Amino acid sequence: MYPYIPNTKEDEQRMLEVIGVNSVEDLFSDIPEDVKLKRDLNLNSSMSELEVAKYMKKLAESNTTIDDLTCFLGAGAYDHYIPSIVGHITSRSEFYTSYTPYQAEISQGTLQYIFEYQTLICNLTGMDVSNASLYDGGTAIAEAAFMASNITRRNKIIISKTVNPEYRKVLNTYAHLQSIEVVEIEDKEGVTDLEELKKHVDAKTAAVIVQSPNFFGIIEDLEAIGEIAHSQKRTMFVTSVDPISLGILKSPGSLGADIVVGEGQPLGIPLSFGGPYLGFMATKKAHMRKLPGRIVGETIDVDGNRAFVLTLQAREQHIRREKATSNICSNQGINTLAAAVYLVTLGKKGLREVATQATQKAHYAFKQITKSGKYKPLFDKPFFKEFAVTSSIDADKINNKLLEEKILGGYSLEKEYPQYKNGILYAVTEKRTKEEIDTLSSILEGII
Amino acid sequence: MKVVKDLYYTEDHEWVKVEGGEAYIGIADYAQDQLGDIVYVELPEIDDEFEQGEAFSAVESVKAAADVYMPIDGKIIEINEELLDDPALLNEDPYENWLVKIEIADKSQLDDLMTSEEYEKFLDEEA
Numbered sequence: 001m002y003p004y005i006p007n008t009k010e011d012e013q014r015m016l017e018v019i020g021v022n023s024v025e026d027l028f029s030d031i032p033e034d035v036k037l038k039r040d041l042n043l044n045s046s047m048s049e050l051e052v053a054k055y056m057k058k059l060a061e062s063n064t065t066i067d068d069l070t071c072f073l074g075a076g077a078y079d080h081y082i083p084s085i086v087g088h089i090t091s092r093s094e095f096y097t098s099y100t101p102y103q104a105e106i107s108q109g110t111l112q113y114i115f116e117y118q119t120l121i122c123n124l125t126g127m128d129v130s131n132a133s134l135y136d137g138g139t140a141i142a143e144a145a146f147m148a149s150n151i152t153r154r155n156k157i158i159i160s161k162t163v164n165p166e167y168r169k170v171l172n173t174y175a176h177l178q179s180i181e182v183v184e185i186e187d188k189e190g191v192t193d194l195e196e197l198k199k200h201v202d203a204k205t206a207a208v209i210v211q212s213p214n215f216f217g218i219i220e221d222l223e224a225i226g227e228i229a230h231s232q233k234r235t236m237f238v239t240s241v242d243p244i245s246l247g248i249l250k251s252p253g254s255l256g257a258d259i260v261v262g263e264g265q266p267l268g269i270p271l272s273f274g275g276p277y278l279g280f281m282a283t284k285k286a287h288m289r290k291l292p293g294r295i296v297g298e299t300i301d302v303d304g305n306r307a308f309v310l311t312l313q314a315r316e317q318h319i320r321r322e323k324a325t326s327n328i329c330s331n332q333g334i335n336t337l338a339a340a341v342y343l344v345t346l347g348k349k350g351l352r353e354v355a356t357q358a359t360q361k362a363h364y365a366f367k368q369i370t371k372s373g374k375y376k377p378l379f380d381k382p383f384f385k386e387f388a389v390t391s392s393i394d395a396d397k398i399n400n401k402l403l404e405e406k407i408l409g410g411y412s413l414e415k416e417y418p419q420y421k422n423g424i425l426y427a428v429t430e431k432r433t434k435e436e437i438d439t440l441s442s443i444l445e446g447i448i
Numbered sequence: 449m450k451v452v453k454d455l456y457y458t459e460d461h462e463w464v465k466v467e468g469g470e471a472y473i474g475i476a477d478y479a480q481d482q483l484g485d486i487v488y489v490e491l492p493e494i495d496d497e498f499e500q501g502e503a504f505s506a507v508e509s510v511k512a513a514a515d516v517y518m519p520i521d522g523k524i525i526e527i528n529e530e531l532l533d534d535p536a537l538l539n540e541d542p543y544e545n546w547l548v549k550i551e552i553a554d555k556s557q558l559d560d561l562m563t564s565e566e567y568e569k570f571l572d573e574e575a
Contacts (some may be wrong), residue, residue, distance in 0.1 A: 153496075234493065289488065320513055 015131065024088075050403065066271060068406065070436045072365075073428020075215070075411035076137065076164050076388050077274065078266045080244065080354065080430045081431050086341045090334050100132075104310045111308035111334070115296040117340040118204055122153030125247045125260040127282035128251020130147040131293030134279030138170030141209060141240055143281060143292050144259045145171055146325040148207035148236040149180055151290050154379070157206045160192040162214035163240060165416040172211075180206075187254045190216045190379030190388070197228050204233055207259075211240040212252075216379060216413075217362070217386025226256030229342040243267055243280070243339075245384050247348075247355030257298055266344025269335050288312065292326035310312070320358035332435075356387040357430035361437065364430045368441035375444060378413075378423050386427045388413060393447060395424050399448050449571055450477040452543045456558055457520045457567035463543065464561060471498045472523065472546040473509065475516060477513075478571060483509040489531040489538065493546060497523045500557055505547050507538065520557035522550030 007015075011026070021027060028036075034285050047055065071079040089095065094109055101107035103263065116130045121130035134140045143447030145157045155255035157175060159168060168346040175182045185197050192210055208229035222239060237260040244266045252260045265271070283291055289312070297311030345355065362385045362445060369375050369389055378388035391398075395412035404411040413423035428437065451457075455536040456464040465472040468548035480486065498504045503515035504524070526549035531537055537545040553560075562570060 289490070 007107075016023060017099045032373065033368075045298055062432035063334075066408065068438070070406065070432070070439060071408045072402075072410055072426045072428065072432070073408045074217075074429075075425055076263060078164065078242075078244075078385075078427060078429055080266050080268075080358075080429045081272060082268050082270065083342065084346045084398055089341045090338050092304050095334065099235065099272035099332055100331055101333075105308075108308055111296050111310070113337050113340050115298055117336045118296060119282050120340060120343045121282050124243055124280045125252065125257075125262055126251030127240070127257075128285040128314055129288045129291060129295060130280065131291050131295065131328075131331070131332075132262075132337045133264070134281055134293065135238060135332060136275065136279045137164065137261065137265075137413050138279070139174075139328075140261035140263075140279030140281050141167045141238070142171045142174040142232075143181075143279075143326055143328060144238045144261045145209065146173060146178065146290065147259060147287070147290050147394055148238060149178075150325045150393040151287055152234045152236065154204050154206040154235075156178060156183065156202075157199050157209065158183045158185060158197065158205055159209040160185045160187065160197070160211070160214070160216070160220075161222065161417075162187045162190070162216060163209060163211040163298055164215050166213075167240065170214050173421075187214075187216075190214075190218045190381050191220055192225060194221070194224060197225065198231075199236065201232055203232055205229075205235045205434055207236040207238045210237040211242065212249075213242055213245055216388050217383040217427070218379060218381040219384060222250075222252060222255040222257070227324075229258075229439065230256065240385065243376060244351070244355050247410075248353075248359065249384070252278055255286075262337045264335065267305070267339035267378075268345075269338050274347065276335060277334060278332045278339055280339075281388050287289040290325075290393040292328040293331060312438065354430050355384075361385075361430065361432050361434075362387060362426075362428035364434070365426060365432070365437045366441065368437060369426070369444055371441075378420060384430060386425055388423050388425045390420065390423045393422065395422050398424065398444065398447055402440070402443060405439075405443050407443065407444040449481065450543070451564050451568050451571070453495075453564050455543075456519065456561035456565055457564065457570075458517065458561055459570065460517050462516060462519050464519045464558070465546070466552070466558065469552055470549060471520070471522070471552055472549050473516075473519060473545040475538065475542050476567075477542050477546045479507075479514070479572075480538050481524045483507060483512055483514060486538045488525045489547070491527045491529075493523050493531065494524055494527065497521075500560070501516075507535075517560055518548060518550075520550075521553035523553065524548050525551050 001197050034318055052176055066079050101110040112352050118130040135145055149155055157180055157202045172182050186193050210220055210225050212222055214220050226237045237256055238259045239252040241252055241262045243262055261281045264280045294313040295311050299307055299309055301307040323331060366387045370377055375389040375391045378390045395414060398410035410424040410426040413420040413425055461476040463474050468566050486507055486509045492504050493571045498518040500518055502518050505513050505516040507516055509564040528546050545564050
């Protein structure tokens with residue numbers, strides 16, 4: 001195959017004549033001879049389109065995906081069922097961009113789905129306003145911390161160690177660069193240690209951040225934590241939630257949260273190697289002007305037709321940039337659309353069904369795995385769709401055995417929580433069948 | 449541009465009305481005129497303390513946003529909540545509609561400010 005460069009030798013010569021040089025090499029005469037490579041680049045020979053397609057297919061086939069495995073791995077990314085309509089709508093060319101609308105008001109369709117997404121997130125979280133999304137659950141937590149720090153003019157953030165360790169890493173990285181102090185509170189039997197939390201909340205605290213269901217799958221006592229946070233005037237209570245859990249759990253808004261964030265991946269977004277995902281963020285009306293990102297509103301045009309507009313955007317992001325606390329001005333457009341389509345497809349009842357099935361199946365799996373006593377519950381607390389067990393067997397050994405049986409095992413807690421040696425966190429979504437769960441528990445029984 | 453007598457003024461167009469050990473602070477007519485239609489006022493919280501020159505509020509109009517700076521050291525003892533509901537009051541009467549009331553920390557700092565006569569002259573020079 002010949003490389004696709006359409007200029008002939010004659011074309012080249014004519015161009016050189018116009019600019020007044022003799023050869024292409026003359027164009028590089030400024031570069032000293034001794035730094036020039038003087039040989040061809042060490043690249044593979046070119047391939048035809050057919051060859052490239054074959055090669056890429058072969059590469060793709062060396063992946064093992066959750067289509068080939070039965071997935072019991074969660075820890076922040078979940079194998080929920082994605083209704084086929086989600087893919088059909090997100091791949092429509094009118095919508096197919098991950099980016100923010102330029103000349104926004106012309107993009108009425110984009111504005112409409114952002115408006116609908118924001119409405120859905122507000123309904124789900126029990127808050128007044130939502131932005132048009134952030135990158136992922138981790139950046140959403142960091143942005144919430146900045147927002148709280150900005151509102152309270154304080155720079156101490158308290159976060160529970162039961163929050164996803166990756167989110168805490170993101171927060172620590174961002175906070176470090178903004179001179180924000182991050183205090184991490186140890187867990188006590190799988191939940192935030194409330195006594196420890198009380199000791200650290202003081203007049204310098206901008207926010208208390210917790211996750212519920214937390215990283216271990218356990219439902220935190222949000223009301224009690226909110227009270228501790230609000231024991232200090234103006235300290236904000238930030239909660240990170242699994243949006244699916246809100247199908248059956250009380251909304252964080254009704255439990256006193258000031259800012260609600262979370263990872264939107266469970267809402268119709270494929271696992272796809274860890275991203276792109278979707279960070280959602282909602283808050284109370286009083287803090288609307290400090291919300292990073294943008295808010296879309298519904299109105300009518302000059303002819304009285306229903307229309308959508310970019311209503312509000314933190315002024316710091318444009319006219320007072322030096323005061324900006326966030327550089328978020330784009331959003332995860334296509335994933336926002338996926339989440340909106342997912343939520344309207346399921347509706348209230350459907351979301352409750354997904355949440356109920358996941359919980360019931362997770363509890364069934366927990367019972368099956370722990371019934372013989374070989375695997376013991378790591379914690380004794382109410383959980384949603386994830387639970388941790390421990391045994392005398394090394395977690396990696398267990399996961400390797402499961403992989404041989406085409407099962408993607410749980411998350412080894414020891415990596416981030418050395419105190420929970422051999423602890424494994426299993427996630428069970430509505431997709432798992434009784435047979436799959438029974439197979440998992442019987443294979444686990446057989447491992448010695 | 450309207451300048452009210454017996455108030456103190458800053459070069460950033462804030463005014464100060466002293467009442468004993470306390471003072472009302474607002475933005476001058478010139479400031480509201482420059483900003484245009486005001487759509488949002490951000491106010492501090494009661495008990496917040498500010499030093500002279502520190503931004504304590506932000507005023508946003510349809511075309512710009514501006515910080516409002518504390519003319520003298522003080523502690524916020526009252527905020528004008530009416531402005532939160534109706535920011536346009538600042539356009540209607542910027543002298544009647546104060547932003548905050550403070551407890552003055554150091555009265556001698558008032559000497560740093562302009563009298564209404566000096567401010568009028570300052571405005572003439574600005575123009």
